[in-house]
Amino acid sequence: MTTPTEVHSPPTERQSPLATRLGPLRLRNPLLSASGCFGYGEEMGAFVDPGVYGAIVGKSISRLPRNGNPIPRVCETASGMLNSIGLQNPGMDAFISNYLPRMRHYDTVVVVNIVGDSIDEYVQMAERLDREPGVGAIELNISCPNCAVGGMEFGIDPQATETLVRKVRDCFRGPIFAKLTPNVTDIVPVAKAAEAGGADVLSLINTFVGMSVDWRKRRPRLGGVTGGLSGPAIKPLALRLVWLASRACRIPIVGIGGIMNADDVLEFLVAGASAVQLGTAHFVEPRSVPRILEALEQAVQDEGLDNISDLVGTLKTDKKPITIQGDG
Amino acid sequence: MSSSTPQSPTPTPQSHATRPSRVVFNRRVGPGWYTLRLEEATIAQVSRAGQFVQVKTADRSSFDPLLRRPFSVYDVDRERGTYDLLYTAVGRGTRWLADIPDSPGTMVEVEGPFGNTFTAPTDRDSIYLVGGGVGVAPLYLFARELLASRSALPRITLCMGARTREQLQGIDEFRRLSLRCEVATDDGSEGFHGRVTQLFATLAERDREPLRVYGCGPQGMNESLRAIAVERSYPTEICVESLMACGFGVCFGCVLPIRKKPGGDFYNRRTCYEGPVFDARLLHPGIE
CATH class of the missing domain: 3.40.50.80 (Nucleotide-binding domain of ferredoxin-NADP reductase (FNR) module)
Structure with a gap:
């Protein structure tokens, strides 16, 4: 019996040094677009063929359309940016009739990211997507810092995470990604809960909640007051969380957080990610993925590896620290 | 009156420059005001009034400042393949731009043009x-x-x-x-x-x-x-x-x-x- 996954995956050349397995998915390479940073592929088509990506993850879809948050919605910070978009999206009906038909023609795996106010909403959307051809996987956004209800509410609670993932698991046959929030004291219990609930892949991480203040005006720089921090500023934080979760879980991890170039990708793989998503990089350099793919092929060749996945989880932490005697 | 509603352009891969733009001059035209002339044939050819470009205002491998800065296209010379931007040095990005030498040669990463355009009036207007x-x-x-x-x-x-x-x-x-x-x-x-x-x-x-x-x-x-x-x-x-x-x-x-x-x-x-x-x-x- 072929699983829906295999049907939906485009063929990959077995010999390709970048070919990547991500749980049940076989991807052309380990580079995915991060949700909310690639739209549904239409606008990005002016710069890059979605087919060059290992997979594309669409902007979050909710059951009903959402208008999003008040303006201003973006604000630059040191080597990063804050956003408070608030999940503006056309809703599931419009997505299925207006966007998914075009996405089905992309020569890559299409991952549909969904967000709900309640477990029921996630389940309803997953049931609906299960019947739609062309959905390679779903990603559960249980980590958005910019909405009043739903989203991150689930992702900060291991029990709620496990229940939600399990209920979606029961009604969706394809692969499930759980996208987790870094805004927790310890990500490991949440990651383990998503795995226990039946997630196939962990997407780590969504943005860090933060804020920016215009002291002269005595006002926040974002209409939503707080927002999600992304970009190179968060890469060290994201790397640590990927590393921690990869040691605690068996399911593969997609690393996310400030990836701008090939070295960043390789750092995440060594730390334990099987693949990565690029988000903010698209805003700055919309052609980053084809450029990074070239550099990755070169790096794999230079390192004498057969396949890029040989690097996954190869971080060496066994070196004994040098301790110094003294009254320090 | 639908004729007065500006139209969004249909983006095509051809409409976006893939090469960096070369600085022709970066002239200070007033207190804190600058005109930057850049050479890149595609942007010069296709830009229309109202459209803008996104300029990377950081050194090539730097991501700080992170985001590109939008500037309306101020003028074009389609024959010479140049286009002009008018800006005031008010923030980190525009101050970085103002520091570019006022002499030819510096390469700047520019994407665009983006956005729609003004619509034409009639002859009577x-x-x-x-x-x-x-x-x-x-x-x-x-x-x-x-x-x-x-x-x-x-x-x-x-x-x-x-x-x-x-x-x-x-x-x-x-x-x-x-x-x-x-x-x-x-x-x-x-x-x-x-x-x-x-x-x-x-x-x-x-x-x-x-x-x-x-x-x-x-x-x-x-x-x-x-x-x-x-x-x-x-x-x-x-x-x-x-x-x-x-x-x-x-x-x-x-x-x-x-x-x-x-x-x-x-x-x-x-x-x-x-x-x-x-x-x-x-x-x-x-x-x-």
């Missing part, structure tokens, strides 16, 4: 361009397009506003074109003493011809122009500004509440993708 600050940039390119494309010389009035006489940047370039130039300064140091929109309202009232108005300026000016245009039913297009992350429709960071048709509901529409030029009747009142 009396055309008003209302601008302030760096908002005069797209109006200058539009004036040049109008003068180049018309067999009969169009009647164009420029109304330019600034705080002081020194801040009336770009006025000399407009004065070299065949159009009527009227200026307003907040302090009365040149021209009309008051707001440029008051000046425009007075001039427009006396005009007996059908008007067609194009505006671009700071948010306060845009809002004032919108209010006048709606109250007096002047067909008006306004090029709006907003904070942006991507500039090409992906991030939804630059939205403003904008109608899809006059009298319709407001939606959070992208200024970079559905705009930046909108019919004044579509804009939300009171955004300053």
